[in-house]
Amino acid sequence: MSTSVSAPKRRARIITIVWGAVILALATLVLLSEVVSLSVDPVVVALGLLIGVGLSLVAGGLLSLRFRQSAHDEDDEPGAETHDIPAY
Secondary structure, eight states: OOOOOSOOOOOOOHHHHHHHHHHHHHHHHHHHHHHSOOOOOHHHHHHHHHHHHHHHHHHHHHHHHHHHHHHHHHHTOTTOOOOOOOOO
16 A cells, blocks of 8 residues: 555657657648648658657657656655655
8 A cells, every 4th residue: 555645747758749749740841831832742741750750759868867866866865854644
């Protein structure tokens, strides 16, 4: 049985944000190509999206790792007290 009272922090997942941005970029490109008669090469678009997604996922993973390590470092400080309230 857990004695922790505080709820865990909820953050947006990096993968959700990246794929949402990809879908929005693709939808914007399709809309612009229809409205402005813009001709696009699908191979170049796919290559650009793959590079963007890959860089975003790597950057998000590194940032997530950095924040996760700093959170663990703060918990491991000597003299840091925990105030757990027992659950009855």
